[in-house]
Amino acid sequence: MGCAPSIHVSQSGVIYCRDSDESNSPHQTTTISQGTAATLHGLFVKTDAADSIPSVLAYQSRQPPPPPPNCPAHRRRKPAGREGRSGVHHCCGVEAETQTSQTDVKQASATETEIGPMRLTQDPIQVLLIFAKEDKQSDGFWWACDRAGYRCNIARTPESALECFLDKHHEIIVIDHRNSRYFDAEAICRSIRATKPAEHTVILAVVPQMSGNQEETSVLPLLHAGFNRRFLENSSITACYNELIQIEHSEVRSQFKLRACNSVFTALEHCHEAIEITSEDHVIQYVNPAFERMMGYQKGELIGKELTELPKSDKNRVDLLDTINTCIKKGKEWQGVYYARRKSGDSIQQHVKITPVTGQGGKIRHFVSIKKLCCTNDSNKQTYKTHRDEKCAGDQFQSDSHSFRCKNRRKESIDVKSITSRSSDAPSLQNRRYSSMARIHSMTIEAPITKVINIINSAQENSPVTVAEALDRVLEILRTTELYSPQLGTKDEDPHTSDLVGGLMTDGLRRLSGNEYVFSKNTTNQSHGHLSVPITINDVPPCIARLLDNEESWDFNIFELEAVTNKRPLVYLGLKTFARFGVCEFLNCPEATLRAWFQVIEANYHSSNSYHNSTHAADVLHATAFFLGKERVKASLDHLDEVAALIAATVHDVDHPGRTNSFLCNASSELAVLYNDTAVLESHHTALAFQLTVKDNKCNIFKSLNRNHYRTLRQAIIDMVLATEMTKHFEHVNKFVNSITKPMSSEEAQNEGSDCECTTNLKNIPDNQTLIKRMMIKCADVANPCRPLELCIEWAGRISEEYFAQTDEEKRQGLPVVMPVFDRNTCSIPKSQISFIDYFIMDMFDAWDAFAHLPVLMQHLANNYKHWKTLDELKCRSLRLPSENNNGS
Secondary structure, three states, rough: OOOEEEEEOOOOOOOEEEEEEOOOEEEEEEEEHHHHHHHHEEEEEEEEOOOOOEEEEEOOOOOOOOOOOHHHHHOOOOOOOOOOOOOOOOOOOOOOOOOOOOOOOEEEEOOOEEEEOOOEOOOEEEEEEEOOOHHHHHHHHHHHHHOOOEEEEEEOOOOHHHHHHHOOOOOOEEEEEEOOOOOOOHHHHHHHOOOOOHHHHHHHEOOOOEEEEEOOOOOOOHHHHHHOOEEEEEOOOHHHHHHHHHHHHHHHHHHHHHHHHHHHHHHHHOOOEEEEEOOOOOEEEEEHHHHHHHHHHOOOEEEEEOOOOOEEOOOOOOOOHHHHHHHHHOOOOOOEEEEOOOOOOEEEEEEEEEEEEOHHHHHHEEEEEEEOOOOOHHHHHHHHHHHHOOOOOOOOHHHHHHHHHHHHHHHOOHHHHHHHHHOOOOHHHHHHHHHHHHHHHHHOOOOOOHHHHHHHHHHOOOOHHHHHHHHHHHHHOOOOOOOOOOOOOOOOOOOOHHHHHHHHOOOOOOOOOOOOOOOOOOHHHHHHOOOOOOOOOOOOOOOHHHHHOOOOOOOOOOHHHHHHHHOHHHHHHHHHHHHHHHHHHOOOOOOHHHHHHHHHHEEEEEEEEHHHHHHHHHHHHHHHHHHHHHHHHHHOHHHHHHHHHHHHHHOOOOOOOOOOOOHHOOOOOHHHHOOOOOOOOHHHHHHHHHHHHHHOHHHOOOOOOOOOHHHHHHHHHHHHHHOHHOOOOHHHHHHHHHHHHHHHHHHEEEEEEEEOHHHHHOOOHHHHHHHHHHHHHHHOOOOOHHHHHHHHHHHHHHHHHHHHHHHHHHHOOOOOOOOOOOOOOOOOOHHHHHHHHHHHHHHHHHHHHHHHHHHHHHHHHHHHHHHHHHHHOOOOOEEEEEEHHOOOO
C-alpha cells in the first residue's frame, strides 16, 4: 500500500511533495510552483457519500495510507476505517464514492472557466474506475481521486459500469486493460462510447508495463476502440494523481467548453436572424433554420458548398463583392445592403453584417454573416444606406482603437461622398467638400432636425463608446424622412393586416404596362337642377326634418337620411350643420350660394360607389361637427378653424373613383401621372373642390372673403384633406400624442385637473391647432368602428364590397392585386375589421379621446371589436353586404 505524500513548504513559498510507494517506487521529489500549490490545495476536498446506485458495495476494509510521523497532518488525522467510509452493502459490483475523514482539508469549490464571453462553472470532476479486482493500481487511482477532490466510483463488471456511467455521466473513466481474463476492456469502451453522454468523456486505458527488451506497441487499436489515452501501469498515488490532473486540465476542460457550445447552437437554431458561417475560403459550414426559411434551401444543400457555387442576384453593384472581400479579408467588419437570390430565383434585399473570426495563429478562420430582410422599398433610402454602410466598420481592428473608430465613422457619415472616395488622392476635392459642408452648417436658416443632429454629433465626441454607438443608431433613424412611420415586419403577419397596410399606406407597385384607369365621370353630375333641394333651411320635407332633429347626437342614423333623400343626404345635413356653426355669417355669403355649392359638391360624389359616396361625406361631416361641439376642441380652435374643418369634411372625397391610390398608380391613371404618384386622390379632391367652387359665382362661397382670409382658409382646408392620406397616418398620430396629449396630461397633473390654462396654451400655438384639426378629420374619416353596431356593420359591408370590386378589376386588367385577402370568394370581413381596428383605429382614438373626452365612442368601439371577435371565433366568413338599393350594383 502506498504512503500518502508528505508536503513541505519552503521559506521561499515553493511546495515540495514527497511520495513513497512500498512496492515499486523509490522516493520521488516533485517541485510545484507556488501558483499551482494554491490550486492543488483547493482540490483536497471532502466528498459526499455514495449515491444510492444499484449494486453498491462500500470499501469498508480499505484505509487511507498513513502520513509520515513528521507530517503535521499526522497529529490531526482521525483514525480511518469504518468511520472513514460510508456505504451500504447491496448485491455486487459497484463500490462507494471516495470519502475522506480529514478535518483539516478545505472543501473543493466549483471551478470557473471561460469560453469567449461565456463564463462557465464546473462542478467537481467525477471519475469511474472499472477494475475487476481490487489491487494496488485501483487503490492508486482511488486515493489519487481522493487527493484531487474528485468524486469516484468503482465498478467490477461491464454491466454495472455501464449502469453507473449512465446514471452519473462521469468526465473520466479508467478501464483496466492489463488482463483480458476478467473482461474485455475494449468491448466495455465501445459500449460506453455508443451512448450519448460519452461524447464528452475521456476514457483512459491502464496497460501493463513493458519489459526492457519489449518493443513499444501502437496505440491505434486503443484509439479505434474509443480510448483517449494510455496509462502504463504504475500504482504510485502521485503518478495516478498527475495523470488525472493532466487529463482535467487538458481534455476534460476542453470537453467541458465543447458541451457549453450546445447552448450557443441552441440560441442560433432559435434566433430570428438568418445566420451563415463559412470557412476562411468561403465554404459554408453552418446555416440556421432562419437562414433556410429566408433562402428556401435545406441545410444539406448548402453545407460544404462554396459561396461562389450559389446563384447570385444581378441587382448588386458590380464592385460590391470586391468591396466586401477587401474589407473582411483585412479582419474588419462589413455591413450594408445586399441582394441575394433565393432557391426559387427571386431576389430579396437584405441587411447583412459579416464579421471575421480570428483563430489559431492570429489568422481569420471563419466568417459569420447575420442577415435580415429589408423592411422598406424606398429606393432613395436604399441607395443612401448602401453607400453609407459599404464602408468597413472602423479603421483599425484592435479593440483599443474602438473609440477612435466610432468617432471616425461619425465624422464620415456627415458626407456620403467622402465615404466612397476615402482612398482618393485628390485632397483638394475633399477640402472643397468639407468647406461646402462648413458653409451649410454655418447657415442661420437651419431645419430643426439639422439642429438635433448637430447637437447629437457634438455630444458623441465626449461620450463613452457604448453611448456613442447608441447615438449612431439614433442618427441613422433621424436622417430618414419617415420619422413617424413604423417599419413594417415581414414575418408572421396577419394577411389581413398586411393587405390593409399595403393597400392603404403605399402608392402601389410600379408597372410598365399600357393599362390605364381613367375616371368614368358622369357628365350629368355637372347638372344639379333635377335634385330636390330646399329653397331655405326651413323648407324641408317633414320626414327629413324629423330625422335632422337628432343630427347633433353621435347615434344619428345617416342611412335613414340617405334613404329618404334618395342617396343625397349631404345637402340637407350640410345646410343644417353649417347653419348651426354660422358658416354663412363667417363667409358673408347668402344661403342660396351655400345651397348651390352643396348641390355641386354632392353631384360630384359617385353614387355608384358602395362606400366613397356622398353618404360617406355626410357621415364625416356629421362626425366633424360632433367633435367641434366638444368643450376642449371648441376652446382650442378659432371660428375660421371650425369653418375650414366643416368644408374639408364636405369635400374630402369628392369625385372618389372607388379605387385606392395604389390601384391608380399601378394602372398609370391620368391622376397618378398628374400628381406624380403622391397623395393622388387627396390632391385631386382638394383641387377639384376649389375648381368647382370658384368657376361659378352662383356657388362660390368664398367670393366675399378678403384675400388674406381666403388664403388662410384655403391652406387649412388643403392641409386637412391631405391629412386623410393613410401613408402619413402614424406621423400624424405620433405628432399629436407627443405635442398635444402628453404635454396636456403633464400640465393637467400640475394644475390639479384644471384644463383652462392648457387649452389657452394650445390655442396660442398655431402648429398645435393644425395637429388638432388633422386628428379631428382623420378620426371623423374612419369613425365607422366607433358608431353604433348596426351602423358599423353596414359600413364594414360597404367598404368590403368596394375592395372586392377593386380586386375583381385588378384581375381583369392584369394589374397587381394590392389587397389579395379582399377576394369576394374567400375574404373574412370580421378578420379584416379586427386588423383595421388593431392597426389603425385603437391607438388613434385613444389619443383623440384623451384630448376630446369621448366615452360614448370608446364604448361603441369596445362593443364592436367584441362583436367582430365573436364572429371570427365562430368562423363567419362574411356578413350581410350592402343591399342593392344602397350600392347600386
